[in-house]
Amino acid sequence: MTTRVDFYQLSCDPVDVTVAKLARKVLQAGERLLVVSADEAQRSHLSKVLWEQGGAAFLANGMAGGAHETRQPILLSEGSAAPNDARMALIADGRWREEALGFDRVLLLFDATQRDAAAELWRRFAKDETIDNRINKQDENGAWREGA
Known part of the structure; x- marks a missing residue:
C-alpha cells in the first residue's frame, strides 16, 4: 500500500483557516477526515471554527471519544485511530506520527518553527517507495499550489 503524504507549509493562513479549507475539500470528495492534534485547546478551537463556517456551509465534526464518534464526517x-473510518488524516499540530502511514492520505501542516523537522521527514520519505510525498505552498492570493 502506498500512502500519499502532502506537506503544507503554513505561510499566509493560520492553522484553523487551513484546516477548514482542506476539510471542506475532503468532504467534497466524499471522504471522511481525522484531524490530529495533541493540543486539546487547539482541537476545541478547530471544532468551533469548523462549525462556524456559516449557514449550510458548516463542517460537521465531533471529538474522538464522543457518543457519536463513528458517525462524524470530521x-x-x-x-491516529479513526473510529469514523476516515482514510484521510490531517495533522494540525505539525508533529508526525508513524501510525499516520496507515491512512491512504495524510495532510501534514507545519509552520516556520517546524520547517527543519518537516525537511528531514521529507528526505526520509523521498527514499521510501511506499510513500508518495508532495509539497504544497500558498501563493500571494492564499491559494494552495503543489510543487517545490
Missing part, C-alpha cells in the same frame, strides 16, 4: 483526536 473527527478531531489526539491520536
Whole structure:
C-alpha cells in the first residue's frame, strides 16, 4: 500500500483557516477526515471554527471519544485511530506520527518553527517507495499550489 503524504507549509493562513479549507475539500470528495492534534485547546478551537463556517456551509465534526464518534464526517483526536473510518488524516499540530502511514492520505501542516523537522521527514520519505510525498505552498492570493 502506498500512502500519499502532502506537506503544507503554513505561510499566509493560520492553522484553523487551513484546516477548514482542506476539510471542506475532503468532504467534497466524499471522504471522511481525522484531524490530529495533541493540543486539546487547539482541537476545541478547530471544532468551533469548523462549525462556524456559516449557514449550510458548516463542517460537521465531533471529538474522538464522543457518543457519536463513528458517525462524524470530521473527527478531531489526539491520536491516529479513526473510529469514523476516515482514510484521510490531517495533522494540525505539525508533529508526525508513524501510525499516520496507515491512512491512504495524510495532510501534514507545519509552520516556520517546524520547517527543519518537516525537511528531514521529507528526505526520509523521498527514499521510501511506499510513500508518495508532495509539497504544497500558498501563493500571494492564499491559494494552495503543489510543487517545490
